[in-house]
Amino acid sequence: MITRLLVANRGEIARRVFRTCRELGIETVAVFSDADAHAPHTAEADYAVRLSGVKPADTYLAVDRLLAACRASGADAVHPGYGFLSENAAFAQAVVEAGLTWVGPPPAAIAAMGVKLTAKRLMSEAGVPTLPSLAETADGELADPAPAWEFPVLVKAVAGGGGRGMRVVRAADELARQVTSAHRESLAAFGDGGVFVEPLLEGARHIEVQVLADRHGTVWALGERECSIQRRHQKVVEECPSPGVAPPMRARLEQAAVRATRAIGYEGAGTVEFLVRGEQVAFLEMNTRLQVEHPVTELVYGVDLVRWQLEVAEGAALPPEPPTPAGHAVEVRLYAEDRAYLPQSGVLHRFEVPGQVRVDSGVEGGSVVSSHYDPMLAKIIGYGSGRGEAVRKVVSALRRARIHGLTTNRDLLLDILKNRDFEAGDTHTGFLDQHVFAGDGAPDELAVLAAALATAAANRERAPVLGGLPAGWRNVRSQARVARFEEAEAVYDPLPAGVRVIETVRGTLPAGSAPYELDAVGPYRVVLERGGVRHAFEVSGYGDGKVYVDSAAGGVALTPVPRLPEPVEQVAPGSLLAPMPGSVLRVEVRPGERVVKGQPVLVLEAMKMEHLIAAPAAGVVAEVHVEKGRQVDAGAVLAIIEEGDA
DSSP, X not given: OOOEEEESSXXXXXXXXXXXXXXXXXXXXXXXXXXXXXXXXXXXXXXXXXXXXXSGGGTTTOHHHHHHHHHHHTOOEEEOOSXXXXXXXXXXXXXXXXXXXXXXXXXXXXXXXXXXXHHHHHHHHTTOOBOOOOEEESSSOOSSSSOOOOSOXXXXXXXXXXXXXXXXXXXXXXXXXXXXXXXXXXXHHHSOOOEEEEEOOTXXXXXXXXXXXXXXXXXXXXXXXXXXXXXXXXXXXXXXXXXXXXXXXXXXXXXXXXXXXXXXXXXXXXXXXXXXXXXXXXXXXXXXXXXXXXXXXXXXXXXXXXXXXXXXHTTOOOOSSOOOOOSEEEEEEEESBOTTOOBOOEEOOEEEOOSSSEEEESOOTTOEEOTTSOOEEEEEEEEESSHHHHHHHHHHHHHHOEEESSOOSXXXXXXXXXXXXXXXXXXXXXXXXXXXXXXXXXXXXXXXXXXXXXXXXXXXXXXXXXXXXXXXXXXXXXXXXXXXXXSOEEEEEEETTEEEEEEETTEEOOTTOOOEEEEEEOSSEEEXXXXXXXXXXXXXXXXXXXXXXXXXXXXXXXXXXXXXXXXXXOOOTTEEEXXXXXXXXXXXXXXXXXXXXXXXXEEEEETTEEEEEEXXXXXXXXXXXXXXXXXXXXXXXXXXXXXXOO
């Protein structure tokens, strides 16, 4: 019987496990790095043990420290969460040898599936369809760096998952560099740099089957999840069931997943992943852990997978048959990242997601998002009797969410959910490459006006005299007011009881258009009315140089342009700036070297991913300001390239 559980993880998954533990009366133990000293998962646990340092290798990946934390806290069981050591057979074995209950599959099962090539061989022997392996390497160098294969191909890490150590290669001359890059990333993320190459099945769906097995021989296949919409080979939107899987294909996938599960003597919760294109099915991998997207299965099947993990670890038997599914669930992953998928770090001033949705989050208002870990902030999950209802709930929650302080992928998620192909269920792994969701860059015109009016109201509130006069009011009308932000500007005409918008980011309004009545104007709330329709805006500021405007239509962050701007440091032409805080993994060029457009200049590591900094144009490397291992801040000058023929 488990009495005190240590979760060897952080953030959202630690909080998720703690929630079920509280319902079962199990005491909880958190572990935390220095960067997570004040994180929500640290505060929620009954006990918490510090793992000094911030790097994963020194904290959440340090087996000896985690076992010491178990001893110090009196934990009698360990749940690995997902990521980090969740699929590390040596860690599982060490937990078992320490006399603790391991909430996961047997170490031998983890080992069998942890090496992708071994897993493919075992699955093939069990009758599960697989793709061929073209080549493999443990040191990052293939024996033949440019074989006569049919491209594109996919380079994959032998260990781990989550998109780390994975590269698409479309030409032979790119293969060697991508193999080396995947090797480095895999070594940093999983401690194993082995990679292999297999054909890329383009246009396929990424479908996975949730399995649950006990030690008494019962195996459940809890339907399939659609996980095709991905960036950087990491999932962004998931749903259950898949809109593209018919009952006969569902039966095939479930049968293959059960065969895979039985073949390795599996126990607990796991996921068998497939590529599906037409009638073709190919085994991808088996994740010997709980998946990020497990909530959609929980909602459709009415189960608590964490509870079953705990009970199976205690020796409980599953009922002979799984529960019957009902309804549809859709999950989106909210990341702190920009439109180029570059991770963001800093203070999350406010985080609120309203509506009829489930929110599994590792952050809250005031949290500091570190550059050392994955940038996922939360998972937002909608459930309904049908797919349309589930999607509608998620869209509403995203629009009404209050997310202040960091750039996120919220607008991208809304673009995806409103896309016609997504609405039709026509998704595949190349969805985000096929649909370029760049955004129009123009905030809502009324949100800009609301920001202008709220800012003016705040200035009046602080004014020592005549603070009660309307913004820009003159006894004799003079000229329109201009509110300038870096993202947009609005030209408007103040009236005694309202305002007439003359020009906005979206163009000039028709001559003689009716003014908006000012129903309420203050530093934090603006309500405009025209034609009997009210538009309400909530306006916030935190001293970070931004104005945050939220309404039923969504949220925007605007940066006011000061009337008298402070002098700024000038950056030399051709400077390559760090897009985010990170560590320099490798410098590819030297001063004086000629480069061509797109040529790698250096590689940064941030939030467990490699980020290539390439030459924006042909030229000569004038200066290199960093070296391998250097920590850099966002905006730091990394190198300077003088443009010219190379």
